[in-house]
Amino acid sequence: MSDDNNMHDDPLNGLKNANTPDPRADAKQRSLAAGMAAFEAAQKKTQTTPQGNPWGRRLTSIIASLKGIKIMDLRLPIGTAVIALIALPLGYQLYSSTSMTPAEVAVQRPAIVTPVKEQAKTEQRVEAPTVTAEPVAPATEPQLMQDETASSTLTRQAPPDVGSPPTVSGKMAAPAQSMAASADAMFESEMAMPAPMPSMVALPTEPSGDTFTSFDEQRLKAVADEPVSTFSIDVDTASYAYTRRMLEDGFVPEPDAVRIEELINYFPYDYPAADSAAVPFKPTMAVYPTPWNPKTQLLQIGIKGYVPTVAEDKASNLVFLIDTSGSMDEPDKLPLLKRAFSLLVDQLSANDTVAIVVYAGSAGVVLEPTVATDKAKILGALDNLAAGGSTAGAEGIALAYRLAEQGKIEGGTNRVILATDGDFNVGIDDPEALEDFIKAKRDSGTTLSVLGFGQGNLDDATMQALAQNGNGNASYISSFREAQKVLVEEMGGTLDMIAKDVKIQVEFNPAVVSEYRLIGYETRALNREDFNNDKVDAGDIGAGHTVTAIYEITPAGSGAELIDPLRYGQTNETPTAGDEIAFLRMRYKLPDSDVSQLIEVPVTPDVVYGDIADVSADMRYAAAVAAFGQKLKGSDYGGEMSWDEIEALARSGRGADDSGYRVEFINLIKTASLLKPDTDRNPCDTPASGEVCQ
Amino acid sequence: MHAAVTELYAASPIDPRHALTQALVVRAQNGDVEAFGELIGDHYDMIHRTAWKWCGNRADAEDIAQDVCVKLGSAISSFDGRSAFSSWVYRITLNAVRDLQRAGKRRGRHSDAYAEVTPDEHPADQEEAATSRQLWAAVRQLPEKQRDAVLLVYAEELSHAAAAEIMGIREATVSWHVHEARKTLRGLL
Numbered sequence: 070m071s072d073d074n075n076m077h078d079d080p081l082n083g084l085k086n087a088n089t090p091d092p093r094a095d096a097k098q099r100s101l102a103a104g105m106a107a108f109e110a111a112q113k114k115t116q117t118t119p120q121g122n123p124w125g126r127r128l129t130s131i132i133a134s135l136k137g138i139k140i141m142d143l144r145l146p147i148g149t150a151v152i153a154l155i156a157l158p159l160g161y162q163l164y165s166s167t168s169m170t171p172a173e174v175a176v177q178r179p180a181i182v183t184p185v186k187e188q189a190k191t192e193q194r195v196e197a198p199t200v201t202a203e204p205v206a207p208a209t210e211p212q213l214m215q216d217e218t219a220s221s222t223l224t225r226q227a228p229p230d231v232g233s234p235p236t237v238s239g240k241m242a243a244p245a246q247s248m249a250a251s252a253d254a255m256f257e258s259e260m261a262m263p264a265p266m267p268s269m270v271a272l273p274t275e276p277s278g279d280t281f282t283s284f285d286e287q288r289l290k291a292v293a294d295e296p297v298s299t300f301s302i303d304v305d306t307a308s309y310a311y312t313r314r315m316l317e318d319g320f321v322p323e324p325d326a327v328r329i330e331e332l333i334n335y336f337p338y339d340y341p342a343a344d345s346a347a348v349p350f351k352p353t354m355a356v357y358p359t360p361w362n363p364k365t366q367l368l369q370i371g372i373k374g375y376v377p378t379v380a381e382d383k384a385s386n387l388v389f390l391i392d393t394s395g396s397m398d399e400p401d402k403l404p405l406l407k408r409a410f411s412l413l414v415d416q417l418s419a420n421d422t423v424a425i426v427v428y429a430g431s432a433g434v435v436l437e438p439t440v441a442t443d444k445a446k447i448l449g450a451l452d453n454l455a456a457g458g459s460t461a462g463a464e465g466i467a468l469a470y471r472l473a474e475q476g477k478i479e480g481g482t483n484r485v486i487l488a489t490d491g492d493f494n495v496g497i498d499d500p501e502a503l504e505d506f507i508k509a510k511r512d513s514g515t516t517l518s519v520l521g522f523g524q525g526n527l528d529d530a531t532m533q534a535l536a537q538n539g540n541g542n543a544s545y546i547s548s549f550r551e552a553q554k555v556l557v558e559e560m561g562g563t564l565d566m567i568a569k570d571v572k573i574q575v576e577f578n579p580a581v582v583s584e585y586r587l588i589g590y591e592t593r594a595l596n597r598e599d600f601n602n603d604k605v606d607a608g609d610i611g612a613g614h615t616v617t618a619i620y621e622i623t624p625a626g627s628g629a630e631l632i633d634p635l636r637y638g639q640t641n642e643t644p645t646a647g648d649e650i651a652f653l654r655m656r657y658k659l660p661d662s663d664v665s666q667l668i669e670v671p672v673t674p675d676v677v678y679g680d681i682a683d684v685s686a687d688m689r690y691a692a693a694v695a696a697f698g699q700k701l702k703g704s705d706y707g708g709e710m711s712w713d714e715i716e717a718l719a720r721s722g723r724g725a726d727d728s729g730y731r732v733e734f735i736n737l738i739k740t741a742s743l744l745k746p747d748t749d750r751n752p753c754d755t756p757a758s759g760e761v762c763q
Numbered sequence: 764m765h766a767a768v769t770e771l772y773a774a775s776p777i778d779p780r781h782a783l784t785q786a787l788v789v790r791a792q793n794g795d796v797e798a799f800g801e802l803i804g805d806h807y808d809m810i811h812r813t814a815w816k817w818c819g820n821r822a823d824a825e826d827i828a829q830d831v832c833v834k835l836g837s838a839i840s841s842f843d844g845r846s847a848f849s850s851w852v853y854r855i856t857l858n859a860v861r862d863l864q865r866a867g868k869r870r871g872r873h874s875d876a877y878a879e880v881t882p883d884e885h886p887a888d889q890e891e892a893a894t895s896r897q898l899w900a901a902v903r904q905l906p907e908k909q910r911d912a913v914l915l916v917y918a919e920e921l922s923h924a925a926a927a928e929i930m931g932i933r934e935a936t937v938s939w940h941v942h943e944a945r946k947t948l949r950g951l952l
Binding site: 085090092096097101103109321323325 | 791794796799800803804807808811812815816821824825828829832833834835836837838839840894895898899902913914917918920933935936939943945948
């Protein structure tokens with residue numbers, strides 16, 4: 070047993086006896102005075118706000134993300150005057166967050182309230198990936214602000230004078246006047262930061278690092294209760310790339326960062342492809358024994374998207390929308406992005422066009438739509454991109470879409486490719502408005518893909534949301550090799566959508582299967598009724614993409630059931646369709662159609678294999694990846710499969726592995742086994758780690 | 764969400780101090796300066812203590828405590844009472860710690876300087892104190908979330924649920940961070 074179990078020897082218990090000295094009285098007095106000054110300032114502001122009840126203000130969560138660059142959620146009022154007022158502090162923020170900032174100027178904040186106006190309009194959102202922060206306008210134009218504020222939804226406003234600034238400490242460098250003013254404004258915005266706790270919980274964005282959507286593992290379901298399972302396909306691979314990077318850096322990724330379906334779908338599988346673009350894919354199925362549970366079986370469903378022949382080369386109209394904020398100034402961000410895009414440009418031909426728009430650090434069109442064969446010009450423009458800069462570009466996304474629409478190619482691929490390390494201050498501040506905007510553009514034929522770079526700031530949740538709304542893919546580019554995979558080997562899949570809104574529904578035959586569990590796809594679950602509703606959006610599949618879904622099924626009467634049968638039984642003895650195991654339905658829409666097509670295939674005993682050694686290498690490999698993902702996440706159902714067994718299974722399914730991804734994965738299993746040894750258990754099983762742990 | 768909120772109420776017993784704090788919060792939200800003064804006066808020691816535990820030196824602890832007071836002043840009106848006031852104060856304090864340390868990093872000071880240069884640390888009079896100092900230094904060097912989780916759970920002796928509330932993450936994720944922290948510390952302790 071590990072030391073975790075022993076309360077008495079737990080070294081962390083030593084932390085209880087902290088020896089913290091009492092605060093000094095003068096420091097306390099200073100702080101209290103500063104706090105009171107801030108309080109009074111805020112009060113005066115409230116009093117001048119003419120109407121609105123104070124409870125209205127309570128709904129405002131004003132969480133500024135403290136990382137200087139996270140300004141995506143600024144809720145700009147419409148007035149241009151306010152935009153102008155925001156530009157200066159924003160500039161300061163960007164300035165202070167680049168590596169070029171002189172040390173003294175960087176981040177010392179005056180601890181006082183000085184004449185600053187600020188407005189904070191906020192709102193709580195439950196699923197929105199970002200935080201709402203707002204505010205900041207320096208005191209340069211008090212009169213103007215006054216007017217502006219009177220008519221807007223300001224919640225707070227500092228009075229023009231709150232005494233002379235007592236400083237926090239003596240360390241403050243004295244910046245130029247304007248800088249000081251904007252620094253004050255920034256500080257104000259940070260003061261605005263605290264928000265009601267419940268909304269904190271709801272806000273997934275944490276300024277301190279990468280963010281992921283939380284989700285719970287798919288539960289085991291009884292066929293008698295819920296015979297039908299419905300989900301949307303997911304061809305994203307970002308989760309694998311991120312997981313790999315974390316493991317290679319020596320960290321176990323957060324459980325929420327591991328999405329098993331994305332791990333499985335990262336790898337190409339050799340499923341038979343469909344014959345024509347009209348029916349763009351066909352399913353390949355197998356049922357074989359579960360490697361981690363001798364009593365259950367896995368039902369694996371694989372589909373591969375149709376690959377158009379070279380003669381069908383579709384024209385592409387691409388607009389790169391590139392984040393050039395200060396935080397992109399790291400080797401694995403902008404420089405990697407440049408090399409990645411030059412790879413992509415190499416793949417394009419004379420009927421393709423490329424344009425480049427930048428946002429955040431600098432703003433505007435860097436390259437007007439240019440024929441892809443003019444490589445010198447495109448690569449020159451890419452080379453000239455630099456991270457950092459002093460002006461915020463607010464028009465990024467609208468500009469990118471405008472260019473895409475100008476050069477729109479009917480029947481071709483019209484796509485905006487957003488590349489970022491997590492700053493989504495693309496010009497539309499409300500995440501919901503942004504999603505709506507992207508949806509509307511998608512419906513008019515321009516799609517969106519998102520490429521994530523770097524770590525520490527990565528906003529995976531937003532990336533996924535945007536790409537899903539834009540009918541594109543979200544990929545995480547951790548290295549040049551990954552860029553090669555996404556932008557060269559899978560370029561067809563990335564750019565050439567062959568079917569959209571692909572949904573899968575599996576109905577199990579209660580006579581044959583008693584329980585089932587879908588592995589992964591937690592974030593893609595659909596309601597049963599959504600399947601036939603063409604209005605419900607789902608995942609898209611590109612040329613040559615493979616998608617794999619795996620169910621763990623418990624055969625009826627095997628004795629391995631985890632759910633007890635109902636004492637009073639089922640009333641209806643449904644006529645069963647013989648020995649069919651399940652019935653698979655898939656719905657998809659052709660790229661330019663709004664009406665879905667249906668594919669129906671029964672899962673018959675023909676596809677059942679008695680021994681896992683008999684199934685194809687691809688199938689074994691996918692099962693190994695699923696086992697890996699479950700073990701890494703600490704799944705409740707992963708069983709007792711050891712890392713060695715997973716590795717052996719992956720090796721047996723390695724196949725030809727021309728691209729080398731599978732060998733890389735096998736090495737990753739070794740890394741994971743060191744970081745999270747077999748004996749390492751879920752913290753929730755460990756008594757020492759917590760009293761309550763559901 | 765509702766469940767979480769209910770739980771919170773259930774978890775915080777109504778004791779006199781709690782009631783007093785609540786009354787002060789309400790008065791402060793109605794614009795009563797004295798009530799606000801009393802409120803931060805009551806909480807200053809806790810803020811300072813927390814800041815000290817997180818940073819380990821006086822200068823930073825005082826800076827942070829002052830930052831937090833100022834933030835409270837401007838933001839008290841947006842506190843909605845759905846969580847305990849003290850949780851809210853913790854959250855603000857932790858954010859202030861992070862700000863200060865990031866600012867320090869951006870100024871080119873290495874983060875570990877915080878852990879090693881602890882001039883105000885009480886003198887170690889015996890071996891036990893030295894071990895303790897080593898432990899604190901190691902914990903302060905953990906990645907932010909792991910450090911926050913460990914200190915909230917062990918130094919502040921809060922439940923995982925309360926720590927989750929403060930950190931704005933799920934309870935299971937707190938457990939996970941603590942677990943990871945143990946692994947990180949394994950070689951050091």
